[in-house]
Amino acid sequence: MxxxxxxxxxxxxxxxxxxxxxxxxxxxxxxxxxxxxxxxxxxxxxxxxxxxxxxxxxxxxxxxxxxxxxxxxxxxxxxxxxxxxxxxxxxxxxxxxxxxxxxxxxxxxxxxxxxxxxxxxxxxxxxxxxxxxSDSEEDIGQPLKLIKEFKMDPEEQDVTLHVKVMKVGQVEEKSNKRQFMATVADATSAVDICVREETLFDKFKLEGCIILRNVTWTGRILFTKPSSTATFAMEFRVPKEVTANAFGTGDPVTISKVCSLPDMSWFKLRGKIVKQSPLTKRKCFGKVLSYCQVKLKDDTGSVYVDVWGDIAEQMQLGKVVEVGSCKKRQTSSPDDPCVTTTTKSSVKFLTSTLLKQIQKDRRYQRGTLVGTDVTLYMSCPNPRCFRYQLTDGQCESCLRQIPDRDQLNYGVASIDILTQKGNIHSLTVYWTQLLKFFRLFKKTQPGRDKEKIVKTFNDLWNKTVKFQACGIVSKFKL
Ligand SMILES: [Zn+2]
The missing domain is CATH 1.10.533.10 (Death Domain, Fas)
Known part of the structure; x- marks a missing residue:
């Protein structure tokens, strides 16, 4: 008790x-x-x-x-x-x-x-x-907030909390400042906090309870700032499922439910990978990370997921997986999946007898070409690396330093497809598929020149094409 x-x-x-x-x-x-x-x-x-x-x-x-x-x-x-x-x-x-x-x-x-x-x-x-x-003289100070009350709010705001320290990370130095990450929880939810004020360091003891004041919620994590304070406070217990629910490590949700979850909720997904884009690298919060997109399916429905980092490298078409700490988000582009993995995500492979009735999704979708943009980039001569760019001469894929004379120029197109339902669908087309696309329409290969590539597209407006894609086009046919 x-x-x-x-x-x-x-x-x-x-x-x-x-x-x-x-x-x-x-x-x-x-x-x-x-x-x-x-x-x-x-x-x-x-x-x-x-x-x-x-x-x-x-x-x-x-x-x-x-x-x-x-x-x-x-x-x-x-x-x-x-x-x-x-x-x-x-x-x-x-x-x-x-x-x-x-x-x-x-x-x-x-x-x-x-x-x-x-x-x-x-x-x-x-x-x-x-x-x-509120007009009583006894009621002064800031309202004590529950984590649940602000967690789904993407706007930056200051909060005062009574929390328990669930996890304390290593102190590291970032831009000449010592800081560490911690996880704090109350009875409603849990969040990560970046502790940057040395005066607060000793307050973050594992399992200790503290009142935190003036910490800033950015929509992703809490930050301390110079005016933040922490005091040792009354102890309380945090039920296990609170942190599990807060970071999506509890029981998986059925896929049909994902759409109705509010933005910024965390959850665990379970499903068969029925579609998968090739692995590439993408920038995410200033870091270049491995990236792929998958389509997960269970008996109730399917969902596209942006998968980042090590987990992206582990994805395998046809496998049944459980991906923890996924997050619902508002996307900048409507074509981006509304579900993404997070830095906390982990993947577990389940036996293939689960969901064995679900087939890989090899269906073609169909639409007409209505828009395009082309980006050229330098890449490594290794044919396996053509989707990766060079950063200061280094290949993002094989990490080799590529001398200028060996660097190859590639183009990647973003194409807008108008579907029969009247939706515009934006897809990425890498070089080899781009060449196949032009070949389908019997166009001469335009070469690695942006203007020429765009010009070749100009003759193809309103042409109907079929494609298999998971964010990135893997096949075209007529
Ligand atoms: Zn390479």
Whole structure:
């Protein structure tokens, strides 16, 4: 059992109780006396006080010294006559237990969805109360936020939190500043935080609870800034499934559900790789990473996923995989998949007997050519490297340094295809497919010259073509 005394709620709800708690004409005090929560002497003392607000203050002060199990008597004393007060306190208790001490109800909750509902409703209640109390002199300072309340918000904002430190990374030096990454959680969710203020370093102890103030949420992670503070705070427990849900490491979601998840949610995917683009390199947050796109399918549907880094290199067409820590996102281009892997993602290969009824997707799609753009780049002479560019003469694929005289010029086209449904679909076409495309239409090879390539396309507007693609075109036919 959590060790927090439920009577402590009377302190945070003092203003509310001053307004709503009734002593006169109710049986509350008599009931508390009957249950030995207050003594006859204390009752007399309370009754001797002329002002109601001071009577209530006195009672609350007395109650807060009582042992936790007697809180039940206080709640029963409210029953029937002051149910609204009782319900309010219960709501606050539930919320506080999720903030300050893991609530046993939440912990035992098996269905994460109803847990979400529960927390959201609860937060709603609380906001109302805050607005009621906002002009009270006792209610100053910043609102304590739950991670769930801002996590899905892509906008930068400052937050104050009561969290538990779940993970602390190594201190590293970045632009002459020491920093480390940590993971913090409350009862609603978890996030990563980049700790850049040395004054805060000693506050981040594994399993320690802290109040963090003035930390900035960027939509991806929290950042500390010079005005951020951290104080050691009341301990609480974080149920395992909270971090699992927060970072998508729990149970996989069925693919048909992915579309209805809100942007920025994390989840685990399970499916068969029915389509896969060739491996390339792409820039992601300033880093050049291995990249491919896959189409994952299960019995309920299919989804395209941008796969980055080591995991991209492990993808294999036809395999059944479980990819953890995937994230739903808003894409800059409607052709980009709305699901991406993250730096936390991991892949697990499952037995091929799973989803064995699902076939690789070799269907051709069809559309007409309506737009194009071409980019030329220098590449390595190794034929396997033609999709990779050179960075300062180094091949992104085989990492060899390529002397100028050996460098080859390639073109990659981005083509817009108008589908029969009237959608425009943007696809990437690398050099070998580009040449095949021109050959299909009996065009002479334009050479590695951007203007000539674009000019060759000019004769092909509105031509219908069939293609197999997963972001990148792997085959064309007429
Ligand atoms: Zn190479």
């Amino acid at each position: 959590p060790s927090v005394n439920p009577f402590s709620i009377l302190q945070t709800q003092r203003t509310y109780l001053q307004k709503h708690l009734q002593l006169k004409g109710t049986h509350l005090l008599d009931y508390l006396l009957e249950k030995n929560v207050i003594t006859p002497r204390q009752l007399e003392d309370i009754e001797d006080i002329p002002q109601t607000s001071k009577k209530i203050s006195k009672l609350l002060t007395l109650l807060m010294k009582r042992p936790p199990h007697e809180f039940e008597h206080f709640m029963t004393g409210l029953e029937g006559e002051q149910d609204h007060v009782k319900d309010h306190l219960q709501g606050c208790l539930d919320k506080v237990s999720s903030e300050e001490n893991c609530n046993i109800d939440v912990e035992m909750e098996e269905d994460p969805e109803s847990m979400d509902e529960f927390t959201e409703n609860d937060c709603g209640d609380d906001t109302d109360d805050e607005s009621v109390e």
